[in-house]
Amino acid sequence: MESVEKRPTIKDVAAMAGVAKSTVSRYLNGKPVQEDSARRIRQAIAHYHYEANVFARLSAKQSNIIGIILPGFDSTVTPRVLTAMDKYLRTKDYTPLIINTEGDLELEVRSIGNLARMRVDGIIVVSTYLTAAHRQAVRDVQTPVVFMGQEFSDGISVLEDNLSAGEELGRYVAGRGLRAVGLLWVTEEDVAVGQRRREGVMRGLAAGGVTDVRVYQADFTYQTAYTVARQVLQQPDRPQILMCATDRIAYGAYKAVRELGLRVPQDISLTGFGGYDTNELLTPPLTSIRFDSETEACVCADTVLKMFRGEPVSKTQLIGYRFLEGGSVL
């Protein structure tokens, strides 16, 4: 009769198999063990339904845990990223440990240190802004850190090719003959989106001969996008198109457009960035750019594992994208 109280430990398995705890440990970690011992350990493990306690490996060289630091769960791409990372890590026998910072940069920085002290094998930071404190934190730890979404001049990062993507979209818009362009954008503090992506769009537009570009400041929320778009659309000299920094921002613009009784694209064209699955539900579907977040997630995970193993990795890796033509541009 097994106890319902206590779960089996390595000691129980060792006792039943008639070997030392260390031998069980070795077996568990794929180190050479005599076939005879291995067999008995296997049996004992099966008998107890033993599974090692991942957190008791205080003195291990390898924890098989990767820390993932996120600014929040409610971004549209986060679930996609998390799912892909989780799946990839699991196939490599790794367990992800997720820390949600809710956009608290200070907590983000502290979490790097925390995870390092937990002896995780690597850290992936899904990042929005990089500060001096981030650089310092990375320098202070010996744990490999990969930044996703923002370029990290002092270290390793994986991010979208915002410049090229922006340029392609800009060229497309210019090519459709639109001349008065408005950008519904986010702060320049966000280097990847606020600067690089915008720069790409500008270049593409310029290449197509478009020079009349006004930039309207919004943020990443639906609500602000809606509010700002509403104001812009009511101006007598409103632009012919609102190019939005993200799809979510474009959603806010759709709402404003509909409320004002305007039509997309006859009265106002719209573009986004992100390629959310819900875009095709909009009428008309939103023209956008889709980044391959799944690949990005896997590349991050792969890179951090390589770093842990001491293998060489590229300093910066850019992820590709796909242009998605909807019907939201005249």
Added chain:
Amino acid sequence: MESVEKRPTIKDVAAMAGVAKSTVSRYLNGKPVQEDSARRIRQAIAHYHYEANVFARLSAKQSNIIGIILPGFDSTVTPRVLTAMDKYLRTKDYTPLIINTEGDLELEVRSIGNLARMRVDGIIVVSTYLTAAHRQAVRDVQTPVVFMGQEFSDGISVLEDNLSAGEELGRYVAGRGLRAVGLLWVTEEDVAVGQRRREGVMRGLAAGGVTDVRVYQADFTYQTAYTVARQVLQQPDRPQILMCATDRIAYGAYKAVRELGLRVPQDISLTGFGGYDTNELLTPPLTSIRFDSETEACVCADTVLKMFRGEPVSKTQLIGYRFLEGGSVL
């Protein structure tokens, strides 16, 4: 000059403060410590920027970790739930440890045992189907377990009031004079949605005198919903309304409706369940029921903590909802 290599441990803090490790530990855990010692410990902590390693508390009575088992990150409500839980737990000085099972029920069951052996203080299972193995797993561990989303006859659960919500929606639809009703629903294996929610709808419809109800089998994916809806809509005697088990399913139906050149609600009415934020982007906005997932998440967290402290909790707690009238019903 501080070492960049080693992070500080409780030993370092104790040495600097001139006390024993155990005293530091006591201080950290809010147990009485002489003010003089406390002050020196505080200084040492500040000096080292010390933060305790959460995973080294192998022999602690309390881990301050709550395990959260999820079937995936990509459900529409998951981010909402996760954000709320995370925030709530953090205010209570707790750290969530998220396990993603990707819908693997066997892994879900094993995770309960795993988390228990990690000595988490409690486990929240965001659940889809409950099996005998689940019951057994819960019985086997001494760790408090709360199930969210499905009723758990053997233990504690927090879930939406699907019966009442369904009934309200059913009454509404009947009240609009619709008579030929189609349900685009999910498997009965899902007790909460597949059975309870449907039963509520049926009751509400019956109360309003609607008896012509056909049920079409789909699943939780957008793709299947679209495919099934397309078939249904092409039948010569198609229903006047498709009531969908979730908003996501309704999204699939919207797509089918649009592709077939039909209009909502003139040719076909639609309803959902969930009250996603994106509903208002649809044309016309989807009529739906919104459950208060944030409250549900906090109630779960609160309940599991109460259980850990040995306080009494209700066996089943039902979460309220709000009827959201869009324009998708004639």
Added chain:
DNA sequence: CTGAAAGCGCTTACAG
């Protein structure tokens, strides 16, 4: 290949 011993960082009775 394997066992005994020491250690990972923290907590907990147990004396004092």
Added chain:
DNA sequence: CTGAAAGCGCTTACAG
């Protein structure tokens, strides 16, 4: 209130 010691579950040199 506090220190020394033992322990949590696992891993790792070190002999053999």
